[in-house]
Amino acid sequence: MVETIIIFLIIGLIVTGILISPVLTKRRRNRLKQRPFPLLWDSTIENNLSIYPRLSPIERRRLQGHVQVFLAEKQFIGCQGLQVTEEMKLTIAAVACLLLLNERGEYFPKLRSILIYPSTYFVHETIATGNYVVEERRVARLGESWVNDQVVVSWEQVQQDTRNWRDGHNVVLHEFAHQLDQEDGKAEGVPILPRKSDYHNWSQVMTKEYQQLCHHVQQGIKTVMDSYGATNPAEFFAVATETFFEKPHQLLNHHPALYELLQRYYQLDPVQWA
Template sequence: MFRWLHRIRRKRFLREGLSEESCYWLDFLPVLFDLPAADRKRLEGLTRVFIEEKHFEGCGGQLISDKIRVIIAAQACLLILNLHHDFYQRVRTILVYPSTFKHGSTWRRPDGIVVDLESANLGEAWPGGPVILAWDAAYQGGRNANDGQNTVFHEFAHKLDMLDGVTDGIPPLTQDHEKNGWRAAFLAAYEQYLQNLQAGRPQIFDAYAATNPAEFFATASECFFELAVKMEAHEPRLYALLEKFYRQDPARRSRAVLGQ
């Protein structure tokens, strides 16, 4: 019964999309400007469902507004625009801090001594838990669509990776992807990236991607949506892998808008 009601609600939100007031905030996200009208309409519906179903919570004195919900939700939904998905089903809450937040954790040294660690972060994605974002970074990342840095894309790409319960840089794949060796090709791209980095060859994305395959997937996803044309030219194999996974071709979208 509840599932049935849930499905009806979802369908209604997808059909209705966003109000005119909420749509206003989409104009703050240049990455959406290249979307064809039908995709843009669909994105509005997804964004509405996301906002209705997720709980946004302000932390560190941050107040939550429609602007914050729309800017975060629309960027998160761009990633799933063409995927089979259930709206990041394991994400129930998005915690929003005004700016960089500190997260304390502990680390057990090999000699058994537990050390307190405290790091300053712009975003975090907890397996089975919330996404945590610094609002200034989430906003600036959206406002500047050409620098390959986008905290919302990064953290929600981690959430896609985590959907199968493992954070390893390999999101759940379709049978088609499995058959065509997506996993092996992606890990080979990661190895190639490490080699290029070591050899001092110029890279189009942040060295943080070298941390592990999970960070490589999240960082490459930022570039895929923000520096698509450049990535397609410099990293054609990696671009093709992400194009296959996301079922989107943002480089083609950009060229279509530029009339190239």
């Protein structure tokens, strides 16, 4: 009898936990968003992110709310002796949260920690170069996004990219676009879309644009997007995101279908910020 009651109690707790947990998370996040945004934080973001003053007052307020949630939920870890400062956290959070301005309600759910290196860092990569032949190389990296729970960036690169918001290069936009793509567990250039019917159009536009970039890169034709986007569809989506935010006019003029697709996905129109 006692065992039966205990089992029912446990089942009850699990069921209420499952039902209540998203509601509690939403409530907690709403409380964080409503907190006053410190003036010092506002000026730090303004000093580091040249696009920030150009956002509409609503977008700016929304971004501040997302930054509050991001800082409360994610862990920042300094590597190679780097001391993580408030400036680092705010700058990375503000750029990453630009991707969330559309209010889709998720905050890179798989991501737990952001690892920050002072500058370019090196990793050992093992590559199969033939049957039973494996080569180990030391590779320089500026950033990376792991499917499980981490994003890694070089602070020197973050600073360089956020101050120069016109060249289409931004390591934070790039790695966090990978996080959006990897949310379903796969890195294939297809993030979770609002409706099932959206996937067909996404695949059509992305495939056509990706193939065009690959062709232009092979032919040595100058492209709006960085040639790194021709690596694979996952890199194409990350590079297209960087270009959408940093070179919106050029992307709209030369690739209107791609611009429109990203505009619908991010629910933003960066041309307005130029």
